[in-house]
Amino acid sequence: MKLTIQVNEGPYQHQASDSAYHFTKAALEKGHEVFRVFFYHDGVNNGTRLTTPPQDDRNIVARWSELAEQHDLDLVICVAAAQRRGIVDDGEAERNGKDATNIAPGFRISGLGQLIEGGIQSDRLVVFGD
Amino acid sequence: MKLTIQVNEGPYQHQASDSAYHFTKAALEKGHEVFRVFFYHDGVNNGTRLTTPPQDDRNIVARWSELAEQHDLDLVICVAAAQRRGIVDDGEAERNGKDATNIAPGFRISGLGQLIEGGIQSDRLVVFGD
Amino acid sequence: MATKKFMYVNRRAPYGTIYAWEALEVVLIGAAFEQDVSLAFVDDGVFQLMKGQDTSGIDMKNFSPTYSALGDYEVTKIYVEKESLEERGLTLDDLQHLVWEDEDDDWAEKDSIRLVSRAELAEVFAGQDVMFNF
Amino acid sequence: MATKKFMYVNRRAPYGTIYAWEALEVVLIGAAFEQDVSLAFVDDGVFQLMKGQDTSGIDMKNFSPTYSALGDYEVTKIYVEKESLEERGLTLDDLQHLVWEDEDDDWAEKDSIRLVSRAELAEVFAGQDVMFNF
Amino acid sequence: MSILHIVNKSPYERNSVERAVEYLRDGDRLLLIEDAVYAVIRGGKAASLIDGRNAAVLGPDLAARGIAEEKMIDGIEVVDYAGFVDLVEACDKTQSWL
Amino acid sequence: MSILHIVNKSPYERNSVERAVEYLRDGDRLLLIEDAVYAVIRGGKAASLIDGRNAAVLGPDLAARGIAEEKMIDGIEVVDYAGFVDLVEACDKTQSWL
Numbered sequence: 001m002k003l004t005i006q007v008n009e010g011p012y013q014h015q016a017s018d019s020a021y022h023f024t025k026a027a028l029e030k031g032h033e034v035f036r037v038f039f040y041h042d043g044v045n046n047g048t049r050l051t052t053p054p055q056d057d058r059n060i061v062a063r064w065s066e067l068a069e070q071h072d073l074d075l076v077i078c079v080a081a082a083q084r085r086g087i088v089d090d091g092e093a094e095r096n097g098k099d100a101t102n103i104a105p106g107f108r109i110s111g112l113g114q115l116i117e118g119g120i121q122s123d124r125l126v127v128f129g130d
Numbered sequence: 131m132k133l134t135i136q137v138n139e140g141p142y143q144h145q146a147s148d149s150a151y152h153f154t155k156a157a158l159e160k161g162h163e164v165f166r167v168f169f170y171h172d173g174v175n176n177g178t179r180l181t182t183p184p185q186d187d188r189n190i191v192a193r194w195s196e197l198a199e200q201h202d203l204d205l206v207i208c209v210a211a212a213q214r215r216g217i218v219d220d221g222e223a224e225r226n227g228k229d230a231t232n233i234a235p236g237f238r239i240s241g242l243g244q245l246i247e248g249g250i251q252s253d254r255l256v257v258f259g260d
Numbered sequence: 261m262a263t264k265k266f267m268y269v270n271r272r273a274p275y276g277t278i279y280a281w282e283a284l285e286v287v288l289i290g291a292a293f294e295q296d297v298s299l300a301f302v303d304d305g306v307f308q309l310m311k312g313q314d315t316s317g318i319d320m321k322n323f324s325p326t327y328s329a330l331g332d333y334e335v336t337k338i339y340v341e342k343e344s345l346e347e348r349g350l351t352l353d354d355l356q357h358l359v360w361e362d363e364d365d366d367w368a369e370k371d372s373i374r375l376v377s378r379a380e381l382a383e384v385f386a387g388q389d390v391m392f393n394f
Numbered sequence: 395m396a397t398k399k400f401m402y403v404n405r406r407a408p409y410g411t412i413y414a415w416e417a418l419e420v421v422l423i424g425a426a427f428e429q430d431v432s433l434a435f436v437d438d439g440v441f442q443l444m445k446g447q448d449t450s451g452i453d454m455k456n457f458s459p460t461y462s463a464l465g466d467y468e469v470t471k472i473y474v475e476k477e478s479l480e481e482r483g484l485t486l487d488d489l490q491h492l493v494w495e496d497e498d499d500d501w502a503e504k505d506s507i508r509l510v511s512r513a514e515l516a517e518v519f520a521g522q523d524v525m526f527n528f
Numbered sequence: 529m530s531i532l533h534i535v536n537k538s539p540y541e542r543n544s545v546e547r548a549v550e551y552l553r554d555g556d557r558l559l560l561i562e563d564a565v566y567a568v569i570r571g572g573k574a575a576s577l578i579d580g581r582n583a584a585v586l587g588p589d590l591a592a593r594g595i596a597e598e599k600m601i602d603g604i605e606v607v608d609y610a611g612f613v614d615l616v617e618a619c620d621k622t623q624s625w626l
Numbered sequence: 627m628s629i630l631h632i633v634n635k636s637p638y639e640r641n642s643v644e645r646a647v648e649y650l651r652d653g654d655r656l657l658l659i660e661d662a663v664y665a666v667i668r669g670g671k672a673a674s675l676i677d678g679r680n681a682a683v684l685g686p687d688l689a690a691r692g693i694a695e696e697k698m699i700d701g702i703e704v705v706d707y708a709g710f711v712d713l714v715e716a717c718d719k720t721q722s723w724l
Contacts, residue, residue: 001715008279008394008724010140012214013172015410015660018452019634022686026707032715041282041394042143045175050216052226057455061216080285084142086180086191086232096182100230102216112289119390120264120293124714126632127393129724131617138413138528138626145276145562148318149536152588156609162617171416171528187321210419214412242423249524250398250427254616256534257527257624269721271645273538275592276563279724303645304538307566310594317588317608324594348540349571354599382649385721386627393722403623405547407636409690410661413626437547438636441664444692451686451706458692482638483669488697516551519623520529527624542640 003027004118005037008129010045011060012053017046020128021063028071035122036074037064038115039107041129044082047075049104061104068106075107076114133157134248135167138259140175141190142183147176150258151193158201165252166204167194168245169237171259174212177205179234191234198236205237206244264389265296270305272394274324275315280308281323283394288326291333298337298388299330300381306344309355309373324356331360331372338372341381399430401522404439408458409449414442415457417528422460425467432471432522433464434515440478443489443507458490465494465506472506475515529620530555536562536626539574544625549577551623559607559615561586565593568600575601584615627718628653634660634724637672642723647675649721657705657713659684663691666698673699682713 005024009016024034039046051061068075077087083096089103103109119125135154139146154164169176181191198205207217213226219233233239249255268287274280290297301309308327315322330338338358345351358372376384385391402421408414424431435443442461449456464472472492479485492506510518519525533552539545545560545567552558558581560567565585567574584605597606607615616622631650637643643658643665650656656679658665663683665672682703695704705713714720 003714006393010172010175010215013412015452015454015634018454019659022452022707023710027711027714030708030711032711040286041278042140042172042175045140045172045215048216050218050228050230050232052213052216052222052228054210054213054455057214058453080184081282083182083184085140085175086178086182088180092182098180098182100180100232102180102230102232112286113293115286116290116293116295119266119290119392120295124720125390125392126714126720127722127724128634129393129722133616136527143278145318145320145536148320149561152318152609153612157613157616160610160613162613170420171412184321188319211416242420243427245420246424246427246429249400249526250429254622255524255526256616256622257626258536259527259624259626271724273541273563273566273593275589276536276538303641304541304563304566307538307593312596313592313594315592318592320592322592347573348566349569349573349575349599354594378648382651385629385649386651388627389719391629391719391721393724405626407639407661407664407691409687410634410636437543438639438661438664441636441691446694447690447692449690452690454690456690481671482664483667483671483673483697488692512550516553519531519551520553522529523621525531525621525623527626540641543638 001123002033002035004035004122004125006115006125006127007037007039007043007046008041010042014130016128016130017060025067034073036076036114036118038118039077040081042085044077044085044087047077047087047104047107048102050102065104065106077107077109079109079111082109131253132163132165134165134252134255136255136257137167137169137173137176138171140172144260146258146260147190155197164203166206166244166248168248169207170211172215174207174215174217177207177217177234177237178232180232195234195236207237207239209239209241212239263296266390266392267385267388268299268392270299270301270308271303273304273307275320279394284323284326286392287335288333291335297335298339300339302341303344306340306348306350311354311356327356328358330358336360336372339374339376339381339384341378342375343378397430398523399521400524400526401519402433402526404433404435404442405437407438407441409454413528418457418460420526421469422467425469431469432473434473436475437478440474440482440484445488445490461490462492464492470494470506473508473510473515473518475512476509477512532615532619532622533558534622534624535560535564538563539567539577545574545577548625549581552581557615557619558583561589565589565595568604569595570599570601586612630713630717630720631656632720632722633658633662636661637665637675643672643675646723647679650679655713655717656681659687663687663693666702667693668697668699684710
């Protein structure tokens with residue numbers, strides 16, 4: 001089965017990103033295809049490389065980046081939601097005159113159409129949120 | 131009266147930061163003293179200068195920065211919460227080996243003791259959250 | 261690829277959280293993809309359609325006029341759950357009157373809102389291909 | 395400056411959100427300030443004290459052992475609301491047994507948890523100086 | 529010492545309005561802000577929770593949500609942000625039912 | 627077409643377990659994750675909402691919250707994340723009651 005996963009909340013505050021990660025990992029281990037993971041609302045905050053979680057806790061952002069690298073996952077951050085919350089890549093920094101970027105490896109910023117496309121192209125959409 | 135305000139949620143996703151802002155502004159206009167505004171949990175995300183909200187919407191981060199400048203407000207971001215969520219100033223960047231900062235003008239990063247001190251020193255603590 | 265039936269489920273009040281507004285942004289963008297789109301307003305989601313919203317006092321963008329533009333985006337199936345409305349002391353008169361123009365019927369103006377019971381809406385859900393949740 | 399009565403009110407379940415854990419971090423830091431501290435567990439907050447939590451399957455930090463250290467931080471007044479416990483099908487036996495050692499009573503081990511009714515806890519709240527909410 | 533109980537969640541989604549009212553004692557005040565203002569709608573099931581409890585409600589949040597004065601139950605005090613500040617001052621402390 | 631109804635909120639705080647159950651039709655499944663797993667506690671008021679509804683519950687979330695098997699009502703299927711994936715595949719679509 002081909003899956004699109006939607007994540008609506010940021011790291012640590014809600015379990016949504018944890019649940020989505022464990023679900024995605026389990027689906028990949030079972031041989032399913034993950035078409036895309038789409039980060040919306042505060043979910044865009046999963047894509048900042050500036051976090052430094054405590055040593056004895058999981059690193060949510062790094063975990064997504066590693067999973068993306070291992071499985072060539074498409075981790076998409078919604079641009080409109082990212083602009084409101086301050087998640088920035090090189091292109092966004094230039095367009096909006098920002099003096100820094102914070103996007104984590106393996107994530108890319110794109111439009112809401114990527115979520116719609118996920119709904120069209122995938123067999124299932126699974127949403128994790130608050 | 132001397133007030134400490136606590137903000138537990140980030141900008142845009144929840145109204146907490148808006149309500150806290152309007153409350154703080156009204157208190158200042160009435161001549162009350164705001165000892166401190168303490169940003170905890172996802173509230174630390176109010177302190178990133180990387181946001182670019184839509185032109186027809188309010189700029190929550192800039193609004194806090196301006197209020198701080200006008201009234202010499204003490205806007206404190208909890209360091210432990212900030213590390214989990216990726217809010218970084220120069221000191222944090224150096225300590226944690228980060229290649230960028232994102233803290234907005236008028237905010238400073240400090241410890242949870244600042245909230246306790248707010249509870250001790252102020253006549254009222256008012257908490258805004260989810 | 262065949263057209264899919266998309267259902268956007270709205271269960272949250274506006275302004276207290278951003279979900280209502282960012283969900284609407286998805287619907288507007290999604291309209292360009294020419295799928296078979298429906299919206300459902302359940303629980304506090306029915307509050308999104310309240311008439312007379314004035315956000316000037318909280319300095320937030322009033323997005324409620326956007327719902328009346330949905331017809332122009334060919335989003336014409338808007339389900340409002342009866343039980344949710346009644347529990348909140350509301351009737352359809354408290355909500356915006358949403359319409360669309362039917363080009364197959366000499367551009368006659370038709371109601372977009374369909375007041376349905378919980379059981380009826382469950383049946384509508386059963387007929388969908390993809391459920392969007394915010 | 396006189397000592398203030400601090401009440402930390404916990405109304406959320408652990409793990410689904412971080413509020414429980416980050417609230418506990420405030421209590422631990424706050425202990426150094428030598429105020430008169432109490433904790434209240436109301437509504438889903440009572441779930442924070444459940445015995446036998448094992449977070450290995452969700453790869454999150456199990457912070458429940460920290461509650462048993464509260465006595466060492468001289469946090470000895472832990473109110474559990476009876477109605478919340480009962481509504482959830484729980485008794486005190488389902489919760490951790492939290493104790494503190496009374497140095498004025500030859501280090502006798504004493505119970506930290508005080509099972510109180512909603513009305514009694516409302517009265518305790520009335521006697522506080524500052525309420526902390528997360 | 530009196531408490532200003534602040535609730536910001538819809539009574540139709542969460543239990544916080546109900547719980548706050550149960551903790552309300554003589555001399556305390558109840559303030560509804562953000563999505564909690566929906567509790568004041570006449571004919572709504574949640575209205576009975578706050579009826580007769582001398583509740584205050586934040587006007588700007590009411591207006592944003594399209595709740596006109598004639599939709600409200602009687603006996604509710606409408607305040608603006610300045611009135612919110614006054615309520616905080618009038619009570620000895622605040623309790624936010626998050 | 628069958629729906630996997632996913633709920634992640636405590637039935638004691640929000641209305642989502644209750645509402646999801648009301649939307650459950652023949653052939654649909656109910657999956658409780660995160661804080662929704664508290665609904666399975668025997669003797670808890672919320673247990674009646676899901677009793678006899680062929681509900682599944684995520685084991686790792688149960689264990690994290692200290693809910694031992696003997697505390698659960700009967701007739702609940704405990705699944706791990708792989709089982710969660712299987713449920714998503716077995717139903718035609720998912721509906722998350724956020």
